[in-house]
Amino acid sequence: MSAHRRFLPEVNPPPARSRRFVLTARSPWVRAGRSGIHGRGLYARTAIPAETRIIQYGGEIIDKAESARREEARVKRLARGGDGSVYVFILNQRFDLDGRVRGNVSRLLNHSCAPNCRAQNIRGRIWIVSEREIARGEELTIDYGYAFSDWRNNPCRCGTPACPGYIVNEGQRWRLRRLLARAPSHDTNTDAPAEPDQI
Template structure:
């Protein structure tokens, strides 16, 4: 049985399954407060319903902020063809769930409601994570800190890992030819 390190008391109990604590991955995280069985609906991702135009505007604003400050968190999820969900709200505890290259949960859209489901059994004290599914286009802007054995170093959806690995090989090859 895997033992997870004893962490300080939870900052906030979210629901019967999870609580918020400081995360070794990044900032605050969401942790299992009890065993969560595979397939369990853990938490809903909630927020403000916005149209695609507003979503793009907010995304561009966050990008500009990140260029100035070096960081800006994006909590916007694609919901359907016409709307997105901006989860950057204090009442949305699910916004604190971190990315992992070996996630133990996944976000599922059920009739325009976003729910996090357990991909496998999650043990008490284990950080709950999912694959953010970021596109490879701006991978350098999103370093990954999950620290898992499979970590590819960037927050990029698993489906794009082969392309990312080819890109990284090409970049390292170009660097080595310049220094030779």
Template structure:
């Protein structure tokens, strides 16, 4: 249904949140997909950039709002916090929803205190597009048709061609 962020290690201090004095990124057209978030300055690794905000739903409410239609390309701003809560950034969301997927990400999604945060995981230069691996979980087999519904356009050397999580 949605991306799978890693859980924050509660024994470690939270990384610094990007300063409000000058946004660390801006939204503009993206070569990956639609709109994207681009660094406006150098961002070191370990910076908490923005919370992934939106309306909180149950998985059943999210499924009713955005049912999967076989054969159609899938696109939503849904992000699961856990088995009980899904965030829909299409409703009351913020600029975090414009951070695209990449198979070679410079950010990661982290759950901390029931909230989803986007954090830098390596040096990011000014002008670089912010991206994290959506690792979208799909219970069905990853057939060519399923992968076509969840395409990746990141252009990375290691691009797997889909935003789906690798099967374990």
């Protein structure tokens, strides 16, 4: 497949013929559990000090073309009532990291509009770092930071006072609030009927 040609030099190079960089490392800080926000989530197994590197985000390194193709497929899945979860991180201008990989527990991290962790790109690796001290049993969350243009596809159920009802990066939430205030009964299902994925 010509969509996967090169890899980030900073990231562990995969075998020459493989396009996958898959990390399934465990972290002593976390456990998985059912989430009130969405599906399953990650929880603090013990109290976690602020600024702790909790877990490295694993997944498959893909270029922007492949990333766009997967996003299109995701939106179609979502329109059909399927799993619309997003597990893709932007690594740099050329590559993304797709966490939708078997055994990758870090993909369970949910979004919150008032998160207790952040995703930090440290020399080409995505680390989940605590923003503050986290109590044992708290769900770990990050801000997915989605683009404003995608808001309809990403409803948010974080339930925090900061939440506008959709996942949009913090700097753009005021725009969404303004939009929703103008048209409170917006229709989120205006897209064309979904077609089968071309996979």
